[in-house]
Amino acid sequence: MTTTSPLQIGRLLRSTTSGCVIGCRASELNLPVFGGMVRIPLADGTQIYGLIHNIQIDDDGLIRQLITSDNVPPDVLLDNRNNRNVPVEIGVIFIGYAENGSISHLLPPRPPLSLDEIFTCTAQEVISFTGSGRFGYLRHILRAEDLPQAELLAAHIRQAGMFHRAQGDPGWVQSITRELVTLLRDDYDRLMSVLSAVGDVNLP
Amino acid sequence: MMTINPENPTEKPVGYVVGGSLKDSLSVRLTVPPQEVKEGSFVVIESGDWRFYGTVTDLQLGSTNPRFADEQSETRLPPQVAALLHGQTLFTNLQVLPALMQEVGPDPASPEYDAWRAQHADDSGLQPQPVKTVPAHHALVRGARAEDVANIFGEPSERNFVIGFTREQNLPIPVDLEKFVQRSSGIFGATGTGKSFLTRLLLCGLIQYNKASALVFDMHNEYAYDDIASDTREVIPGLKSKFAARVRVVGLGNEASIRGQSPDFSLTLAESDILPEDIEMLTRELNLRETTPATLEALWHSFGRSWFSEFKKMRNGAMTEDPDTGKKVPAADSVAFWANQAGVNVMAAEGLHQKLTRVFNKPYILPNPPQDSLAEIINLLANGKHVILSFGDHETDLDYLLVTNLITRRIRDEWEKRTNAYRSHPQKNPEPRPLVVVIEEAHKLLNREMAAQTAFATIAREMRKYYVTLLIVDQRPSQIYDEVMSQLGTRVSAWLGDEADIAAVLSGLAGRDALRGMLARLQPKEEALLLGWGVSMPILVRSRRYDNRLFEEIRGGQPQARGAEDAIRELFGE
Numbered sequence: 001m002t003t004t005s006p007l008q009i010g011r012l013l014r015s016t017t018s019g020c021v022i023g024c025r026a027s028e029l030n031l032p033v034f035g036g037m038v039r040i041p042l043a044d045g046t047q048i049y050g051l052i053h054n055i056q057i058d059d060d061g062l063i064r065q066l067i068t069s070d071n072v073p074p075d076v077l078l079d080n081r082n083n084r085n086v087p088v089e090i091g092v093i094f095i096g097y098a099e100n101g102s103i104s105h106l107l108p109p110r111p112p113l114s115l116d117e118i119f120t121c122t123a124q125e126v127i128s129f130t131g132s133g134r135f136g137y138l139r140h141i142l143r144a145e146d147l148p149q150a151e152l153l154a155a156h157i158r159q160a161g162m163f164h165r166a167q168g169d170p171g172w173v174q175s176i177t178r179e180l181v182t183l184l185r186d187d188y189d190r191l192m193s194v195l196s197a198v199g200d201v202n203l204p
Numbered sequence: 205m206m207t208i209n210p211e212n213p214t215e216k217p218v219g220y221v222v223g224g225s226l227k228d229s230l231s232v233r234l235t236v237p238p239q240e241v242k243e244g245s246f247v248v249i250e251s252g253d254w255r256f257y258g259t260v261t262d263l264q265l266g267s268t269n270p271r272f273a274d275e276q277s278e279t280r281l282p283p284q285v286a287a288l289l290h291g292q293t294l295f296t297n298l299q300v301l302p303a304l305m306q307e308v309g310p311d312p313a314s315p316e317y318d319a320w321r322a323q324h325a326d327d328s329g330l331q332p333q334p335v336k337t338v339p340a341h342h343a344l345v346r347g348a349r350a351e352d353v354a355n356i357f358g359e360p361s362e363r364n365f366v367i368g369f370t371r372e373q374n375l376p377i378p379v380d381l382e383k384f385v386q387r388s389s390g391i392f393g394a395t396g397t398g399k400s401f402l403t404r405l406l407l408c409g410l411i412q413y414n415k416a417s418a419l420v421f422d423m424h425n426e427y428a429y430d431d432i433a434s435d436t437r438e439v440i441p442g443l444k445s446k447f448a449a450r451v452r453v454v455g456l457g458n459e460a461s462i463r464g465q466s467p468d469f470s471l472t473l474a475e476s477d478i479l480p481e482d483i484e485m486l487t488r489e490l491n492l493r494e495t496t497p498a499t500l501e502a503l504w505h506s507f508g509r510s511w512f513s514e515f516k517k518m519r520n521g522a523m524t525e526d527p528d529t530g531k532k533v534p535a536a537d538s539v540a541f542w543a544n545q546a547g548v549n550v551m552a553a554e555g556l557h558q559k560l561t562r563v564f565n566k567p568y569i570l571p572n573p574p575q576d577s578l579a580e581i582i583n584l585l586a587n588g589k590h591v592i593l594s595f596g597d598h599e600t601d602l603d604y605l606l607v608t609n610l611i612t613r614r615i616r617d618e619w620e621k622r623t624n625a626y627r628s629h630p631q632k633n634p635e636p637r638p639l640v641v642v643i644e645e646a647h648k649l650l651n652r653e654m655a656a657q658t659a660f661a662t663i664a665r666e667m668r669k670y671y672v673t674l675l676i677v678d679q680r681p682s683q684i685y686d687e688v689m690s691q692l693g694t695r696v697s698a699w700l701g702d703e704a705d706i707a708a709v710l711s712g713l714a715g716r717d718a719l720r721g722m723l724a725r726l727q728p729k730e731e732a733l734l735l736g737w738g739v740s741m742p743i744l745v746r747s748r749r750y751d752n753r754l755f756e757e758i759r760g761g762q763p764q765a766r767g768a769e770d771a772i773r774e775l776f777g778e
């Protein structure tokens with residue numbers, strides 16, 4: 001994944017006020033990563049920010065047949081990757097938006113529309129979004145109890161922490177960890193699970 | 205917002221208020237390592253326009269969830285993550301007993317200050333007052349600064365006599381001697397905790413301030429002349445040695461010798477000074493029967509003021525032969541003869557006579573003493589001298605009870621007379637000089653049985669208006685009659701182990717539950733808790749050293765905080 005310029009990773013399949021599902025081609029699957037931050041520009045200039053929490057690859061009839069065959073020839077494999085007609089589905093949870101250049105950690109006023117383009121965030125976008133305010137966007141992640149919260153947070157902290165450190169702010173990881181402790185200190189089990197995932201983050 | 209300390213701009217708050225009540229104490233979440241704040245610390249809470257002053261009475265470990273405390277998360281998490289977790293889920297709470305509050309107004313640099321100042325043109329109403337409300341949640345708490353200590357306890361001076369220093373910052377804590385002598389007070393502590401040093405220290409301040417006379421009943425001959433400390437082997441200066449012009453040493457009995465030195469004069473009692481009530485007070489000491497009051501009453505009726513001499517002269521069991529009948533009958537100078545005549549039970553009279561032999565034989569009770577030394581003592585005290593009555597070789601409880609009570613009774617009468625004269629004709633009669641009577645082993649005189657019979661209980665209760673107060677020095681305050689204890693204004697207490705003693709020292713004080721633990725955990729030496737009338741709020745101090753340097757300081761210099769050399773000497777000896 002490039003971090004200097006935004007890259008399109010797919011288009012919107014369906015959305016709600018709190019999240020959306022993106023469809024992308026299997027050949028483009030090297031771009032989105034679990035926990036990565038994405039941006040969806042709306043027509044009115046609003047930018048919606050989200051975190052990838054799920055990447056789902058569904059099967060279809062052809063794949064079922066191919067799986068049962070003894071041998072999958074390389075050209076068939078390549079053809080399936082490039083031309084398959086069932087997209088890879090990427091689940092995104094919305095964590096905020098930017099309007100007229102000002103970042104908010106609230107949910108976006110309206111969801112994006114079908115076939116809107118989705119881009120990966122650049123390092124600068126990640127730093128700007130996660131460095132503004134006081135980690136209000138953690139609310140959205142901690143509320144979504146059906147998500148693998150600990151792993152998602154660890155992946156996010158790893159990605160964003162790397163960018164912040166490169167930018168000369170090594171204290172960001174400590175700040176977000178402290179905020180997580182504050183938010184979760186009444187829930188021992190959840191906090192320990194999150195902290196043990198965060199503890200496994202080794203910034204390169 | 206915490207005010208900035210001009211002397212230490214990097215000063216940080218030690219915590220913030222998280223709860224509590226006026227009745228119990230305030231809970232303060234500590235934001236610095238617990239080692240930086242100790243029990244007994246004097247802290248200041250800044251809450252809006254008000255400042256609250258309090259004492260740390262307890263430190264408690266807490267956790268937001270018991271599991272955070274139970275499980276050693278540092279073994280499961282990387283150190284930096286564990287540190288963040290512990291910082292928020294494991295904490296220390298201080299219990300702060302608030303004592304005083306003071307309106308300080310907005311920051312002088314803020315625009316609101318001028319309007320506030322206009323409403324409070326003079327400083328009346330801006331003095332510290334007993335706490336009547338609680339600070340707001342999250343009000344910041346900081347250690348007391350030198351300016352706070354001076355604001356609350358006063359600047360050291362002759363009147364504000366420094367008795368010790370705060371534990372952490374070594375700031376001088378004075379006692380207001382003017383207030384100290386206005387009510388009876390007490391110095392308590394188990395044996396060996398420095399009671400005598402505290403007493404010497406306070407006497408030293410009183411003598412130097414010289415607004416009240418002191419009469420010290422020195423049962424163990426400690427205060428007058430130089431002594432050697434039993435533990436450090438250092439010379440302890442005597443009050444007579446240091447204040448030769450202001451202090452008179454009186455020895456009990458002729459030929460009294462105090463530590464090899466002759467006293468200024470001797471105290472002898474005239475037999476006519478002893479009243480029946482002085483004997484009744486010795487009921488327990490002499491193991492007297494319940495018939496004693498009736499016998500004494502008859503003696504007084506028969507002989508008046510000379511009853512003691514007459515009774516002493518009688519022969520116990522003396523018989524003579526009746527010239528008419530030839531039978532043995534009581535001799536005319538026998539106890540039985542008098543008893544028969546006075547209509548008193550002979551056995552009771554003879555029993556009393558026998559038991560009073562111990563009193564009859566006291567060498568300091570004379571039929572006709574060469575001078576009225578009691579009047580001399582009263583005269584000295586009234587004229588601004590301080591008197592130390594050393595008991596010399598007469599150190600028994602009997603001597604102590606008899607003599608102290610007799611003198612105190614005379615003093616009480618005299619001061620009552622002088623006060624009444626002054627109140628009737630203030631132009632003609634001088635105002636009586638305030639007098640502090642220092643009694644050691646006070647429980648012997650002020651226990652439940654004796655309190656009603658001795659002059660001391662009256663003094664403790666009501667002699668304040670007659671310019672006489674007590675300074676009680678004792679190791680078993682629980683043995684002192686609670687009616688007396690509850691009247692004590694200022695209390696200085698060194699370490700006490702016994703629960704009942706601790707409860708007695710704190711009786712009648714606000715926040716005694718919170719202070720109880722502090723008393724039990726004082727250092728066994730040279731630490732004391734100051735409470736009550738003479739100090740604005742309860743405070744724990746390291747007591748000032750009583751040595752030659754003290755005298756240099758009170759005669760000109762400023763009190764010096766204890767230095768490293770003192771600490772080394774305390775830890776390892778000389």
